[in-house]
Amino acid sequence: MMHHSLQKAVDTMIRLGAEFCDARSQTVKSIGIQSVNGDIRHLSDKIMSGVCLRAWIGGRWGYYTSTSFRDDETEKAASIAVMNATGAPKGSMELNVADIRKKAKQNVKIHPNNVDMREKVSAVLDADSAQTTDGVLNRIGSYSDEVNDNILINSVGSEIEWEEVRTRFRVMSVASDGGRMERYYAGPDGTKGFELVKSLDIEELGRSTAREAVLTLKAKRAPNGPSCVISDPMISGLLAHEVMGHASEADEVVKRRSFLTDAVGRRVASDAVSMYDDGTVDGAHGTILYDDEGTPASRTAIIENGIYKGYMHTLESASLMNVRPTGNGRAENFGKRIWARMTNTFFGPGDRTLDDLIADTKYGVLCDKMVNGMEDPVGGGFEAKVLRGFLIENGKITDMLRSFTLTGRALEILTTVDAATKKVIFDGGMCGKGIEDWVNVSSGGPYCRSNIIIGGG
């Protein structure tokens, strides 16, 4: 039924003058559970579904999105999308759209739809209870799963149906010594099913998170100013994402807004730095089968051995730059605009060990987990907030440091990267373009050492 309606919408948009068009339906089913101090604070079942019609005429898009899409409304919906394609034309170009007919599902072992809700609730309460210890004020456990079903039909003949599954499990402890408060969190995520939870030692996850939150109460203020910084995989990933990732989204490049415009072939980092965006990483949170324009996910080399290699593309930006689309045209949901967005963005591995890096650092800080970050594609700066860290003096960790912030110029920092460890680890989350349009991504990397401005309140 939906296939028929979408095809009818495509046919109608073409008849009304669209040069290219697509029609996409999306149904997202999600379960969210959160406990606080042993009580289930939130338990919800969400289902969100709707359609997005896009018409491309004279180098401009018109959109129509709706939560209600009856077959008898197709004509009207399609005509609104076509009528909306009246912005300023971006010049003559042909979109390089693949013709794909396929059904695909993400490979998960235990589909969340097949797991009893009681088991999910029980896991959250177990994680909550495991955080019980002196000094912990709030024990928070949370679980979410999301099953995202898509159908896309376009005017070049593609008919794609695919399913993405994501699961996340997280614990957070808020500790207090009567005056000061600190928090610590941990937990996995990914394009996985309930096997993600089954593989956990929930008791240990809760206990260790609570212990670390209490320990953080004694953390000292971080030093301020330029410093040698060993970023953990989470902060390395945040740097990859914020420092270079957003500026490598080609829709920023075609407008010449990005400081990486015309950067292909230039040295932008030390030899030790390679960086990729890869929507095909098995199990990572940002992995997709297709982007929201129907382009298959792919691996894009952004930096290799310090040399800038290329950008992440939508259909439109690829056409404007005369390259192949990379599968990075993504929208928050059917109701939102498609932009060039990252998937799994990460620095490649090095050949050192963490112990080796610490022993080799005379004075610096080691980062431990992220809070959030902000990109600066125009200025080439960035802001990355670190949950806590450790002071390194004469090759040894001497103190724990409370939350601090990293900032600096992207290109200056990447030229100072002198070492990285062997293993790349991913961490999932949500990424906004500027301040909205949130999509599932992950970022990661090894431990990396560089010089960055740091400071904390």
Add this chain to the structure above:
Amino acid sequence: MNVNEAAAEALRHAKADHAESYVIMSVTRSAYIDGSRISNIETKTDAGISVRVASGNRLGRACATLNDTSSAGRCAETAVKVSSFSPKNDGFKGYPMPSRPAVSVKDIFDKKIDNITDRELKDLLSAVIGACGCEIPRGILRLSSVRSAIANSNGLLAEHSGTMMYGHFTSMHRGRRNGEGTESLYGTSLSADPERIGGELERKAKESASAEPFAGKEVMTMVLPPCELGDMIISSVGSAVNGENIFYKRSPWTEKMNEKVASDILTIVDDPTVPGPLCSEFDDEGSPATKKVLVENGIFRRSIHDSFIGQSTGNGIRRDPTDAQNVYSAAVSVKPMNLIVSPGRYSLDDIVSQTDNGILVEKFAWPEADPLTGRFGLEVRCGHLIRNGRITETVNNALLMGNMFDALANIELIGRDAVNTGHATVPAMSFSGTELAGN
């Protein structure tokens, strides 16, 4: 099916001791600017429902888009099923009882937004582009008409009709270094002044392009204009007065009621009668919105609540000041409707001229303080150093550090010209004792 009918239909299907349904329908017209040209134009219709139920103190929630006439009933049945999996929560105090509005809220529906045409939308954006003497690489103007209804098994039925305007623009000045400016708009009426927006975008981008990296470390006064201060106040004060945070003892102002938490010159009210994008006569649980003094002359007077722990102050909010879409999927959380810092008597120029050593922050990467600790370390993307009452240079590439709860006790001056920044309406303010560090 309209919002009332859908809400009633859900209640009929919610076989539970207590039930509540919230329905929201919206039409949004938006247009983007890409590279100083009007780009994607969108028409979006959105309709959704959220149902909460409680049976034997087992709580459950379901939400769904309203795709057809059976969606509301199905959503209610799902909520009942979900609640059966939940352990008992003895903290549940029931959903609100029916009541009359406590305040009169005006200027929340603008026919101009409701009837906006493509041509008018494009003309508005063209005027912004025309008024800005540099590029506008990105911009969005989003205009929404919203109708919502909340109904519960206590017989409550509260309706809301409103309009929303949200805009966000970035400008870019090309030079030896490229500089970026941003402007955001929040409101309930089509009050955008394209000349002013374009002018401000140009000024900010040019000033940003002229910034030089800051070197060294200095303790100085932080001067924040409304656009940078609003989120700093919400992330600190908004979190500290949040009744749920106080209930769980994670607010730094827990057990500080009627104690001094800020400078004598600071008074903060939550006032839904001053126009703002979240203002309405009832909150999103149907409790009457109220005007209340939260901080009076530096003394913490009152916290804000939804219905979760009882004694709702009309602050159970699902809506978002930037977007009318997907509101039904948001959980109720405790938020101010319009957190207002009582203005002082100084212009921004007066504040600068009375500052010996400080920084006027034009643009942070993202203004926020840690809600738990108040700490902040924020990248200054563009700031003006103030020496002896005069702006002497423009800097970037530096971190401004401090603690917002300490800063509230160290207020130097409060400005007179307040601006709505979504959840808050604030003037410019200056705070002593923050630290700036650069390379």
